[in-house]
Amino acid sequence: MAVALLLAACSSPSHGPGPQVGGPLQSSEVSYRLCLPAAASHKATIGLDVLRNDSGRVVTVRGVALRRPKGLRLERALLVPFQNGATLVGNISGFPPPGIDKRPEWHQRTEARNAEIPSSAQIWNLVLEVGVPDGRGTADGVDVVYRSGDTTYLWKNSTAFDVRAAPHTCF
Numbered sequence: 001m002a003v004a005l006l007l008a009a010c011s012s013p014s015h016g017p018g019p020q021v022g023g024p025l026q027s028s029e030v031s032y033r034l035c036l037p038a039a040a041s042h043k044a045t046i047g048l049d050v051l052r053n054d055s056g057r058v059v060t061v062r063g064v065a066l067r068r069p070k071g072l073r074l075e076r077a078l079l080v081p082f083q084n085g086a087t088l089v090g091n092i093s094g095f096p097p098p099g100i101d102k103r104p105e106w107h108q109r110t111e112a113r114n115a116e117i118p119s120s121a122q123i124w125n126l127v128l129e130v131g132v133p134d135g136r137g138t139a140d141g142v143d144v145v146y147r148s149g150d151t152t153y154l155w156k157n158s159t160a161f162d163v164r165a166a167p168h169t170c171f
Contacts, residue, residue, distance in 0.1 A: 071137030
């Protein structure tokens with residue numbers, strides 16, 4: 001299972017317009033395209049990305065967006081603490097994932113927008129609820145804009161998505 005483990009790195013002040021790519025939350029070099037069936041509700045859960053902040057300072061998430069979405073709508077972006085012995089929420093047809101309410105870490109989830117990620121060994125699972133109103137949609141990945149100190153950064157995952165509801169199929 002490919003999981004983007006994001007490790008801290010040195011950062012420098014941003015110059016010019018827009019956020020600086022990189023920063024304390026780094027992207028994985030692993031890249032792939034994922035096809036995921038949507039439930040009859042035309043919803044899917046995307047939850048294989050993880051965030052970890054080893055920078056020595058708090059980072060604040062300012063926004064989460066699908067990169068170049070076509071036919072996909074981001075309904076919610078959540079951060080779920082990843083605890084020892086737990087598994088990532090994962091990519092699942094429907095939202096919320098079946099049985100998720102029995103997992104203790106799910107009850108500690110928080111909306112990603114404006115969430116503060118402390119500098120620690122704690123890993124956070126980025127979990128997205130996506131809608132596919134027309135039965136099929138794609139996105140080239142997920143972008144997270146966040147601040148650390150006075151600098152704004154852009155974290156980019158490396159997974160593209162193809163979400164399909166019946167009668168469209170992945171295989």
